[in-house]
Amino acid sequence: DADVTQTPRNRITKTGKRIMLECSQTKGHDRMYWYRQDPGLGLRLIYYSFDVKDINKGEISDGYSVSRQAQAKFSLSLESAIPNQTALYFCATSDLSVSGEQFFGPGTRLTVL
Amino acid sequence: KQEVTQIPAALSVPEGENLVLNCSFTDSAIYNLQWFRQDPGKGLTSLLLIQSSQREQTSGRLNASLDKSSGRSTLYIAASQPGDSATYLCAVSSSGYSTLTFGKGTMLLVSP
Numbered sequence: 001d002a003d004v005t006q007t008p009r010n011r012i013t014k015t016g017k018r019i020m021l022e023c024s025q026t027k028g029h030d031r032m033y034w035y036r037q038d039p040g041l042g043l044r045l046i047y048y049s050f051d052v053k054d055i056n057k058g059e060i061s062d063g064y065s066v067s068r069q070a071q072a073k074f075s076l077s078l079e080s081a082i083p084n085q086t087a088l089y090f091c092a093t094s095d096l097s098v099s100g101e102q103f104f105g106p107g108t109r110l111t112v113l
Numbered sequence: 114k115q116e117v118t119q120i121p122a123a124l125s126v127p128e129g130e131n132l133v134l135n136c137s138f139t140d141s142a143i144y145n146l147q148w149f150r151q152d153p154g155k156g157l158t159s160l161l162l163i164q165s166s167q168r169e170q171t172s173g174r175l176n177a178s179l180d181k182s183s184g185r186s187t188l189y190i191a192a193s194q195p196g197d198s199a200t201y202l203c204a205v206s207s208s209g210y211s212t213l214t215f216g217k218g219t220m221l222l223v224s225p
Contacts, residue, residue, distance in 0.1 A: 033212065042217040048212055058212065090157065099164065102147065104149075104157040
């Protein structure tokens with residue numbers, strides 16, 4: 001079984017809809033991250049969490065919100081989706097007490113029409 | 114603000130060649146540097162992690178080096194194979210409490 005899982009893997013939605021992307025991990029890591037990837041722009045950080053009660057904005061947090069429901073779960077919400085949020089979304093985890101190495105999920109391809 | 118640059122943006126080589134991918138970063142005060150591989154439309158696979166106190170790391174045919182003072186890292190791939198075709202991403206962390214800053218990647222194509 002994969003250590004970092006994301007659901008759904010693909011999603012097509014319409015402008016204005018609320019969307020939630022979910023991430024779960026079995027690695028026991030305390031840190032979790034959400035990135036988006038766009039062609040030509042690379043990966044950019046949306047939000048990150050160093051613990052269950054900790055939420056931090058990343059480089060491009062506008063239009064997004066997150067929830068850290070448990071150590072193993074980190075959800076990303078688009079309150080009112082718009083077409084320029086069409087992208088590949090990745091969740092990642094890391095454990096500073098070991099090396100800080102980040103491990104990524106398989107990604108969610110989101111299309112907003 | 115940390116910036117990461119990868120050169121070249123794309124590289125095409127015949128099978129069997131040894132090759133070097135380059136990564137440079139603007140702030141030399143890094144905590145660690147990580148190399149990833151990404152296949153088209155897929156997630157990122159961690160290849161090598163170099164802590165700031167280390168000079169290089171090796172895994173199989175891959176060798177990554179780090180020169181903090183010059184703000185550079187290289188990923189050396191020996192005896193390239195068609196299965197090595199992918200995009201290679203470099204990312205740096207500036208402290209234990211900071212996040213990764215990514216380069217835009219080098220797209221590698223190894224032809225049989």
